[in-house]
Amino acid sequence: MLRTALIVALSTFALTMAASAQGADEKVIVLQYAADNPSDNAQLPTVPQLGDSVPDTVALQQVPGNSNLVYFYYDGEPVLVDLKTRSIVRIGQ
Numbered sequence: 001m002l003r004t005a006l007i008v009a010l011s012t013f014a015l016t017m018a019a020s021a022q023g024a025d026e027k028v029i030v031l032q033y034a035a036d037n038p039s040d041n042a043q044l045p046t047v048p049q050l051g052d053s054v055p056d057t058v059a060l061q062q063v064p065g066n067s068n069l070v071y072f073y074y075d076g077e078p079v080l081v082d083l084k085t086r087s088i089v090r091i092g093q
Contacts, residue, residue: 029063029066030071031078031090033063033071034080035093039071041075042059048079048088050090050091051087054072054081056086060072060083060086068084069082069083069089079091079092
């Protein structure tokens, strides 16, 4: 029984790590696309921070083949945004 619990725990851990790695890879791909396809800088009342919600007034740029992450530029740097929540998930290179 203990062995089965250990196997289940390790399997769950491995799946969680794989999902985390996939999310990181996805951010790198979107970041590279954003770097290759810059847009005009967004005008925001404050400097964007991780986790901030992006106002509807900011035009978000789509990435072909990716429906989860979008981006905009602020102060010459790409800012990655989760499209579902409009929250900032990465700033800059």
